[in-house]
Amino acid sequence: MPIFALLDCNNFYVSCERVFNPALEGQPVVVLSNNDGCIIARSNEAKALGITMGEPYFKCKPLLDRHRVRVFSSNYALYGDMSQRVMEVLGRLEPEVEVYSIDEAFIRLPAAKEEGLRILGMDIRTSVRRQTGIPVSIGFGPTKTLAKLANRLAKKHPEHGGVFALLPESGIGSILKGVGAGEVWGIGSRSTRKLADHGIRTAYDLSRANETWIKKHLSITGVRTMHELQGVSCFPLEETPQPKHSIACSRSFGAPVTKLGEMHEAAVSYLTRAAEKLRQQQLKAGCLTLYLATNRFRTDQPQYANSRTMTLPCPTADTALLIEQASRCLKELFRPGYAYQKVGVVLTDLMSGHMHQPNLFSIPRRNRDPLLQALDRINQRWGKDTLQYASAGLSKPWHHKQAMKSPSYTTSWRELPVVLAS
DNA sequence: TCTGGGGTCCTAGGACCC
DNA sequence: TCTGGGGTCCTAGGACCC
Known part of the structure; x- marks a missing residue:
């Protein structure tokens, strides 16, 4: 049985800012959405201050100011380029990779024991960090959904060193009992509420739910998620990106x-x-x-x-x-x-x-x-x-706000970082 | 004063056809 | 009073993801 891995860059946008501005290490940092609207990325220090994802900037500005949180407008030229670097490193290490989002990639691997996967995960982590400066976490599992969950656990419990494997031999069921149904990939807030109303609260409950009920209320995608939690793979690796529909x-x-x-x-x-x-x-x-x-x-x-x-x-x-x-x-x-x-x-x-x-x-x-x-x-x-x-137009008075953008360090000659020797 | 953007999949129901 | 059945296509809305 093949294994899936999910590699996920930690606090990706914040990590990109830190690569070229090391003074931000250890500091609370947040990155804003377009138009400097909402918080869309937070460093661990910022999370610890209670700053929530998606919060409007103007609402939490007093809190940010009070704690001297460093705030950045989003810099997609930088994040896109850094993403490409991470994916290139991964592509050199692994033959079967699916780039899933700007900061995530799935990998398909031949069957392996937990210890072997841990070592592999650590190797990938080290290589990506050394070659790009970006810290990543890696989760392993027999399906994409379980790999996603394993990745979450790797991040949640730092004692695992950023790598976690969720495999049948280590007892998936007991771990799923400690995971809320809403934490499962594909189960959003609406479905979480629907499931809770029906007494389904944990990922374990969901994996044991009545299939007909799930099909009726969560459609065929819910059934697939349920099977994936049971260890039956329903979402294959998609190495070649499908042409866009819009x-x-x-x-x-x-x-x-x-x-x-x-x-x-x-x-x-x-x-x-x-x-x-x-x-x-x-x-x-x-x-x-x-x-x-x-x-x-x-x-x-x-x-x-x-x-x-x-x-x-x-x-x-x-x-x-x-x-x-x-x-x-x-x-x-x-x-x-x-x-x-x-x-x-x-x-x-x-x-x-x-x-x-x-x-x-x-x-x-x-x-x-x-x-x-x-x-x-x-x-x-x-x-x-x-x-x-x-x-x-030329003056573009309607142009969106972007008051705190860092330089496009890697994609614009005019904005290259300057190194001074003393 | 100030609340992001881009994308996918699924389903139900209506329109239409024979 | 009584008004077929089966199929396809399209669209809007819901839900989810990062």
């Missing part, structure tokens, strides 16, 4: 937007980003959705949210053509008199960029692929938005 880009505004002109600039900017992603993955979109919304937390203000989806005359990855359609959507959706907080675009009906299905009634256009390729190459070489569409 590509989206949206941001909250740094300050409320009331004018159609500013809204249009923002929409064009996000659409530009989405189209870049589309071309990067060699895809075309057949469908475009644009949505906008006021701030739903401001119940004292008039609320409005709406979206419009349109099928494109012809599938495309051409930013200019997408802008044309999105502008029409926006004109239909926009209502004056509201303080808008957000606009976003979603591209769907994605297909391979090599496929070509011309519209019978449209006049064939000149092939603009070389133009788009040149545009992407220039922006890649000289930095984001070196060339941009004029309709994205």
Whole structure:
């Protein structure tokens, strides 16, 4: 029986900041979401102060100030690049790896004894730490769900040295009795409540639950999770990433937007980003959705949210053509008199960029692929938005907040760290 | 004053077809 | 009063993940 491992970077975003700013070691550190909105990463010291995940920044700012917590805006250029380094190290060590998220990877291994796995886990940990500076934890189990759980336990109990194996020979059942059902991968807050109402409180209870009841209330995915807890693998390793079904880009505004002109600039900017992603993955979109919304937390203000989806005359990855359609959507959706907080675009009906299905009634256009390729190459070489569409605006008063961002140490020549010898 | 963003899967119900 | 049955496709909404 093969074994799964889950490697998870500890407090990933905080660890990335620490690699290039070692003075942050041992200090409480947090990283904020886009627009400096919520807490999305905390160092152990920050967790110990009682700062919770997802808490709005403005609400916990007094506490952060009081304890001199170091606060950072999110720096995705840095985190993305560090993630790639971690995955590269892992890829050199292990042949069967699935990159699951920015800070997690599953590994498939041949059957092994607990002691062998511990040694392997320690080796991987040491290599990743030495080659990237990022600390990681590793959990082993006969299924992905159990490996996830083992990883959680590795983090929760530091005495295991960041590596933990959950194997039949060490008695999975007794350990599952000490784990809440809501801590299981795939069981969110709604399902946790539903399960508790039915007397299912621990991971062990869930592994022994009535399958028909689970199917009815948690659907087929709940049944799979239940089987995985029993040690029956239902989620295979997926080494090759599946092509995307949708590509989206949206941001909250740094300050409320009331004018159609500013809204249009923002929409064009996000659409530009989405189209870049589309071309990067060699895809075309057949469908475009644009949505906008006021701030739903401001119940004292008039609320409005709406979206419009349109099928494109012809599938495309051409930013200019997408802008044309999105502008029409926006004109239909926009209502004056509201303080808008957000606009976003979603591209769907994605297909391979090599496929070509011309519209019978449209006049064939000149092939603009070389133009788009040149545009992407220039922006890649000289930095984001070196060339941009004029309709994205120049001063961008709506731009999201990012007041405490660290330098892009590894992805921008201008922001390279400087080392001084004394 | 200030509350993120991107993505997936599943199901139920309606529309439609023969 | 009494109004078929089986199938597919699409969409919206719910739930989950990081």
